Amino acid sequence: MQIQRTYEYAGHFGIVFHVSQLVVLPDHRARLRELHISEAKGAHYEVNTMLVALYDRMQAGNRACEMKVAISQPLNRRQADKLNDQRFYASGVVGSAAGGPVGLLTKAIVGTAVTAITTYLAKRKLPTHHAGDVIVSIQASVNGGIGPQQSSVSTIIKNQG
Known part of the structure; x- marks a missing residue:
C-alpha cells in the first residue's frame, strides 16, 4: 500500500490542506499504522489511529477502500x-x-x-481554534456490497507551542 496521489487544496479563509489519496485493500489494513504522512509531524500516531478506526468502521470486507487524508498547514x-x-x-x-x-x-x-x-x-x-492549530480530516469510501458507503472523521491538533 502506498499513497496514490498527493495535492494541495486551498479551502475557506485561505486554509491550505495537503491531501493524500490511497487505496486500502484488506491485506493492507495492518500496515495502516506504518503509513508515514510527513505533514502529520508530531501527531503521526494520532492520524494513523484515526485511519485504522475509519477503515474498520467502513467494514470494507474484501473490497478496496479509497481514503483521503487532508492535513492543513498551521492556522494563522x-x-x-x-x-x-x-x-x-x-x-x-x-x-x-x-x-x-x-x-x-x-x-x-x-x-x-x-x-x-x-x-x-x-x-x-464546538471546538475553539488557535493560531498554530492543524486541522486533520480523513474521508473513506467503499463501492459494492450493500451499495456505495462514505464516512469521514476530523480532529484538531492543538498547537504545542
Whole structure:
C-alpha cells in the first residue's frame, strides 16, 4: 500500500490542506499504522489511529477502500479568528432553533432560557481554534456490497507551542 496521489487544496479563509489519496485493500489494513504522512509531524500516531478506526468502521470486507487524508498547514491568527466567528454564529443558530418553538408554546421567558442554555451547550461542544492549530480530516469510501458507503472523521491538533 502506498499513497496514490498527493495535492494541495486551498479551502475557506485561505486554509491550505495537503491531501493524500490511497487505496486500502484488506491485506493492507495492518500496515495502516506504518503509513508515514510527513505533514502529520508530531501527531503521526494520532492520524494513523484515526485511519485504522475509519477503515474498520467502513467494514470494507474484501473490497478496496479509497481514503483521503487532508492535513492543513498551521492556522494563522486571522484564520483561527474566522473559524471561531463561525463557531459563535453556529451556536447562536442552534440555540435559536431550539428556543424559538419553545417560546411559542410557552412563555417567552422560558423560550429565552432554552435559547441561552442551548447556545451555551452548543458552544461547549464546538471546538475553539488557535493560531498554530492543524486541522486533520480523513474521508473513506467503499463501492459494492450493500451499495456505495462514505464516512469521514476530523480532529484538531492543538498547537504545542
